[in-house]
Structures are given as structure tokens and as C-alpha cells.
Amino acid sequence: MIWFWAGIGFWLAAWGLNGWLARSPLAARRGVRLFIPALFGLTVLVLWQGVVRGLGVPAVILPAPSDIWVTLIGSLPLLWIDFMQTIVKGGLSGYAMGCGAAILTAIAIDRSPFLQRGLLPIGNFVAALPIVGVAPILVMWFGFDWQSKAAVVVVMVFFPVLVNTVAGLAASERMQRDLMATWGASYWQGLFKLRLPAAMPFIFNGLKIATTLALIGAIVAEFFGSPTVGMGFRISTAVGQLSLDLVWAEIAVAALAGSAFYGLVALCEKAITFWHPSQRGRT
Numbered sequence: 653m654i655w656f657w658a659g660i661g662f663w664l665a666a667w668g669l670n671g672w673l674a675r676s677p678l679a680a681r682r683g684v685r686l687f688i689p690a691l692f693g694l695t696v697l698v699l700w701q702g703v704v705r706g707l708g709v710p711a712v713i714l715p716a717p718s719d720i721w722v723t724l725i726g727s728l729p730l731l732w733i734d735f736m737q738t739i740v741k742g743g744l745s746g747y748a749m750g751c752g753a754a755i756l757t758a759i760a761i762d763r764s765p766f767l768q769r770g771l772l773p774i775g776n777f778v779a780a781l782p783i784v785g786v787a788p789i790l791v792m793w794f795g796f797d798w799q800s801k802a803a804v805v806v807v808m809v810f811f812p813v814l815v816n817t818v819a820g821l822a823a824s825e826r827m828q829r830d831l832m833a834t835w836g837a838s839y840w841q842g843l844f845k846l847r848l849p850a851a852m853p854f855i856f857n858g859l860k861i862a863t864t865l866a867l868i869g870a871i872v873a874e875f876f877g878s879p880t881v882g883m884g885f886r887i888s889t890a891v892g893q894l895s896l897d898l899v900w901a902e903i904a905v906a907a908l909a910g911s912a913f914y915g916l917v918a919l920c921e922k923a924i925t926f927w928h929p930s931q932r933g934r935t
Contacts, residue, residue, distance in 0.1 A: 660699070660702065666691055666692075666694070666695040666698075667695065669691065697717045700716070700717055701716050701717050701718060704716040711896060711897065712894045712896055713896070714896070715896050715897040715900060719897050720897050720900040720901055720904065722897075723897040723898055723900075723901045724901040724904060724905070727898060727901060730886070731901060731902065731905050733881050734881055734882055734883045734885075734886050734902065734905075735883070735905060735909065737798060737878075737879070737881045737882040737883075738801065738870050738871060738874060738882045738883040738884060739867070739870065739883070739906075739909050741798035741801070741802070742798040742801030742802050742804075742805060742870040742873070742874075742882075743801070743802075743805055743866045743867055743869075743870040744866075745798070745802045745805075746801065746802035746803065746804065746805025746806045746809070746866060746869070746870065747805055747809055747862060747863070747866040749802065749806050750805060750806035750807070750808070750809035750810045750813070750862070750866075751809055751810075751813045751858075751859060751862055753806070753810060754809070754810045754811070754812075754813035754814040754817060754858070755813065755814075755817050755855065757771075757810075757814055758813075758814050758817035758818045758821060759817075759821070759843070761814075761818055762818065762821045762822075762843075762847075768818075772815075772818070775810075775811045775814060775815070776811070776815075778807070778811060783804065783807075783808060783868075783869060783872055783873075784872065786804065786807055787804050787869075787872055787873045787875075787876050788876045788877075790803045790804050790807070790873070791804075791873065791876045791877045796877045796878055796879060797878075797879060800873060800877070801869070801870045801873040801874060801878070801882075802870075804869045804870070804872070804873040805865075805866045805869040805870050805873075807869070808862075808865040808866065808868070808869040809862035809865050809866050809869075812858050812861045812862055812865065813855070813858035813859060813861075813862055814858075815858070816854045816855060816857050816858030816861075817851060817854065817855050817858060819851075819854050820850065820851025820852070820853070820854025820855055821843075821847050821848075821851050823850050823851055823854060824846055824847050824850040824851075852921075852924060852925045853921075853925055856917065856918075856920070856921035856924075856925065859917050859921075860914060860917050860918060860921070863910065863913045863914045863917055864910055864914065866913075867906060867909065867910045867913070870883075870884070871883050871884040871887070871906065872884060874888075875888055883902050883905070883906055886898065886902050887899050887902050887903075890902070
């Protein structure tokens with residue numbers, strides 16, 4: 653039980669420190685803002701380790717973080733192959749195709765009242781379809797390799813980015829659009845010099861939402877058929893073999909990859925939309 657009480661004690665002490673830092677004037681400093689969530693995550697891991705070790709929880713139910721770490725380090729070559737198959741081939745390719753197609757479709761919708769009234773309602777309907785129903789169909793259409801996973805990702809990311817882009821293109825003020833027309837600007841000049849820059853916060857909001865959807869879609873699609881590599885394939889087979897430490901190692905890699913991908917998109921947003929009040933307020 654010493655593991656259990658040690659984990660509880662560390663968690664309480666770190667919780668108190670986090671609470672004090674969050675209320676103190678130091679909370680405005682960048683280093684402290686990064687330290688608070690890092691410490692909170694560390695306390696969760698320590699509490700997890702203490703509860704599992706202290707209560708003797710079997711590894712087939714919930715492995716300790718130390719066991720997951722050992723499996724992760726020992727399985728790095730396998731995890732790297734799964735990462736390349738699922739995240740890079742299926743996830744990133746589908747993300748790029750889906751987001752690019754969504755932005756181009758949003759511009760077409762902006763140009764056509766018919767598409768505004770016809771395509772968007774259908775898009776909302778398609779976006780509501782469950783991925784577990786769509787994924788097997790796309791796997792049968794595109795095969796068991798990464799192409800079918802990319803197709804699932806395209807379906808998942810297309811409509812969130814489309815809706816946000818359409819809303820962003822309509823975000824510029826009417827007076828600004830009238831001013832561009834007064835200066836004799838064409839549609840494309842108004843689009844690239846006014847409306848697309850004004851829509852960038854909306855577009856990046858959709859792109860950030862799509863980062864997590866792309867990861868989920870690529871992994872879930874592998875449950876319905878894939879080569880003998882991939883994160884979804886590995887998770888499903890490891891569960892059948894009761895290798896829960898490998899399952900959690902794959903989950904940890906997916907979580908880190910998703911967080912890094914989201915952070916990369918957020919950095920691009922900050923660099924491109926530095927002029928926006930929301931970004932100026934964060935500096």
C-alpha cells in the first residue's frame with residue numbers, strides 16, 4: 653500500500669502547488685503557463701502508478717505507466733512502422749486532400765447560390781453519418797492499404813473545414829466589400845486581398861478540429877481491414893492477445909502525434925494571422 657499512499661500524497665502536494673501557481677502573479681509568465689499543465693499531467697501519471705501498484709491491479713486490466721514506458725521503448729521499431737503507415741500515409745495524406753478540397757469547394761459555394769442552398773444541407777447530412785458505418789464501405793472500395801484510410805480521413809475532415817471556410821468567407825464586413833467594389837476590384841482580387849485573409853481564423857479553426865478527426869479516422873478505419881501494420885491493426889490484435897501494455901503504448905504514440913500535429917497547425921495560425929486581435933491578445 654505504500655505505492656498507493658505515496659501516489660496520493662504526491663498528487664495532493666502537486667495539486668496544491670498548481671492551485672497556488674494558478675492564483676499567483678507568476679501565472680502570467682510563459683514558463684509558469686507551461687509548467688502548470690506539465691505538472692498536472694505528471695501528477696496523473698504518478699497517481700496512476702500508485703493506484704495500480706498499491707492496489708495490485710492486474711496488467712491485463714490496467715498496466716502501470718512504468719510498464720507502458722518499458723513496452724514503448726522496447727517496441728520503438730514496431731511503433732515507428734505503425735506510425736508511418738497510419739499517421740503519415742493514411743492520416744496526413746487524407747488530411748491534406750480533404751482540407752484542400754474543402755477550401756476549394758467553399759470558394760465554389762461562395763460563388764454559386766445554387767451550391768449554397770443545395771450542397772451545404774447535404775454536407776450536414778453526410779457529416780452526421782457514423783464513421784463505423786462509412787469506414788467498411790470505403791475499405792471495400794479502395795482496398796486494404798493506406799488509400800482506404802486516407803479516404804475515410806477525407807470524409808471526416810472535409811465538412812468541418814468546409815463549414816468553417818464558408819463562414820469565414822462571409823465574415824468580412826459589407827462596407828469593406830463595397831469599398832473593394834468601388835475601387836473596381838474583381839471577385840478574385842476581393843477574395844485574395846480581403847475575404848480570404850478575413851476568413852483565416854475560421855479556416856484555421858476548422859483545420860485544428862480536423863487534426864484530431866484525421867487521427868481518429870485513420871485508426872478506426874484500420875479496424876475494418878488493413879495490412880499487418882498500422883496503429884489500428886496493432887491495437888485490435890494486441891487486445892485479442894491481452895497485451896494491454898502495447899495497446900497503451902500505441903495510444904501514447906497517437907496522443908503525442910495528435911498533440912504535435914495540433915500544435916504545428918496552431919503555430920502556423922499564429923504566424924499567418926498575427927494581425928488578428930485574438931493572436932495579439934496572446935502575446
